[in-house]
Amino acid sequence: MLYREAGQFKSTYAEDQQIFPIRQDRVAVFLLLAVAFLVVPYVANQYWLSAILIPFLIFSLAALGLNILTGYAGQLSLGTAAFMAVGGFMTYNFVLRMAWLGIIPSFILAGICAAAVGIVFGLPSLRIKGFYLAVATLACQFFVLWAIQRIGWFMNYSPSGVITAQTIEILGYAFDTPATKYLLTLAIVALLALLAKNLMRSETGRAFMAVRDMDVAASVIGIPMMKTKLLAFAISSFYCGIAGALYVFCYLGTVEPEAFTLDLSFRILFMIIIGGVGSILGSFLGAAFIILLPIFLSVLTGAFTQATGIEPSHAVLSNLEVIIFGGLIIFFLIVEPHGLARLWQIAKEKLRLWPFPH
């Protein structure tokens, strides 16, 4: 009942097109953002910030990128980690060699580089679809990683293979505490999410979805195939590139190819499957789920240990985690293929009537 829409009339199309047409939604989101920006940095401890919130934001951004490509435009991609790697490595190189650029322009340029790589490896999508395309993106994944490892320029010819990322400095202010890194990441992710939502609501988003649903028909009504598909790859890779840059600078602290393996690509794919393909909210929900799962598991095993006195080994735990991941994917695909986002929508529908029974 709290969630009633009654009394909220839209009198212009503009109002109908809003991202959050229902007033309760607007209030809720506003509160959430306020808490995220103003309260959390002071209240949360180091562990929560560095190990949970920051990676959550970063992975949400990457998941968002993949969702744009796979969820909205229907082009299956297994090369997400490669695009992130391009973003991370190029940012490092820009800061190293062109420090006068400043970090934010470096991020943006690196994102554009990732977009360029995305366009190149997106070219096959003009001819092939489905899992054939997935294989092409696998080629991208392996090739990019190989190139980064072999071509010394990327890692500044470092002998040890592990480089430390530089500290972020904007206008002379250093962002080196978890709290400041968190705020920076939050700001960037929130902004990019807003841009993505706007984009998916407008003609570009519709063109993407048209290509996903029936590309021959889309072409017949005038949607340009090549431009649309390549744009999807470009935008998606841009987002993944920025996520990669944030991954390196605000989370890992080091710049290494091993951080961007195929395994990461799969993890992000799982995030959008569980969270909901074709949904901006879903990217966030999926990322949260996958980040929180290991923690949840360790809490469970802690309780288990306390109750029974048996302490499972680390190997057992990590294997268990993998099994549960896989099992959950299958479970979600069977039960709710549209993921957590759809479950959320259903919950909202129920909320409209709550607390009345029906």
Add this chain to the structure above:
Amino acid sequence: MYSLVALGFVLIYKASGVFNFAQGAMVFFAALTFVSLVERGVNFWLALVITVAVMVVLGISIEKVVLRPLVNQPPITLFMATIGLTFVLEGLSQLIWGSQPHLLELGIQDVPMEWLVQSTGIVISQTDVFAAGIAGILVAALALFFQYTRIGRALRAVADDHQAALAVGIPLKHIWAIVWAVAGIVALVAGLMWGARNGVQYALTFIALKALPVLILGGFESIPGAIVGGLIIGASEKLAEVYIGPMVGGGIESWFAYVIALLFLLVRPQGLFGEKIIDRV
């Protein structure tokens, strides 16, 4: 050798239209099970039989638990389900049997065949030849099976259109169970061969990924294609490493196969032996 793994993929795809990403994990699981049994002192042939039984059971349960509920979903959903399955199998294998690499003795040594080297200078290991032989036998058996038996026909019908097959009265569930069981056995064979050559370890699951280019070259639906594709990819990978490798710093093996597949996709998407995909509006 790649062909063996590719065979498993083709089988399942042919019969159910599902691309089973978990084939690699099945290979791993099979090999690991077998090796662990042997190491615990179980007789070679007995272990083989047990493992076959295990794979059959596994195949059937996969079909029951994963595929049945997802019967009419678009192929992409099924594909992603098999990705989930991969993870489950990988985790399960290591949970049950531990994660150290194991050596696998098959009685065939991984040494070059002497007379071949002496007569033509080509170095091919005994293991490879044996694998090729096994693959040949398997292929012949499977080809006969598909073409001439009633079950084979039913399998092909199911691959084309699940609902139509149901309408005609083909017992889908049995068919699928058979298919997955057979794929499990093929996975075992592949696992044994690869295990003998490289030792049974986690990296075995990545073979599945390598099999993808094989499938693209050969066409997803074609058994001869899997064989030919496997040979081409295996050979060209090694050749590329030897000839082009030194020029660009080595390590090409990881992506060369994919690039070939990519080029193939652009030129001839259905592979050498596959059927052309026609989009009807």
Add this chain to the structure above:
Amino acid sequence: MSREQRIGETVLSVEGVSLAFGGVKALQEVSFDVREHEVRAIIGPNGAGKSSMLNVINGVYHPQQGTIRLRANGAWKEFHDMDPHEAASMGIARTFQNIALFKGMTVLDNVMTGRNLKMRASFVEQAIWIGRARREEMAHRRAVEEIIDFMEIQHIRKTPVGKLPYGLQKRVELARALAAEPTLLLLDEPMSGMNLEEKQDMCRFVLDINDDYGTTVVLIEHDMGVVMDISDRVVVLDYGRKIADGTPDEVRANQDVIDAYLGVAH
């Protein structure tokens, strides 16, 4: 204004078009013309090549022989291998026999995609949602809502298309074609699978479109009643050849046509 008075000059001319798929000859030297503002029906027994003909006009199939000439923006353009995207930009819109809607989107979004050729804002502008992108979206939304009103599908505008019954889906497809403000509308069996009431509604829509918007309509249809009622002129195809061309009455009396439908060998 009566319809006969309104029909203008030739706006589409199909000349000697032949189309074959491998060994199968779908069309053999078919020629006919379509005049502005008229309703032209293409009929014939199953497999006569009617859909293929529409596909050729639309650029989905490329004929081995023959040309299509289209008068667009006052000038004649001649082509034999246009692609569908070009056709759309020249003002040709169509619907499909098996419904080619985007099942994952709502009705409103589907119809909005029909406006894509008129949208000019770049993706950056759309992302930031200012100025031109915003105004454009609102203006097009207004136009689309009018079409939705016209096709009487307001009540389902936010429903995902995949959930609608067949008859309504056909209406949505027609709305999407209309959204492009086409000069030439190609309809592939718009009434198939409908009951009597739905057919009457559809007829009304087609006639209204022809009257209110002046759109030239070429339609494929099996229901003879519909064809006789709403078309101005009819082309009859059989086994890929044209066997009659004229007003509904002329065609109905034509012996070849009767033979073709009754299956008399010739």
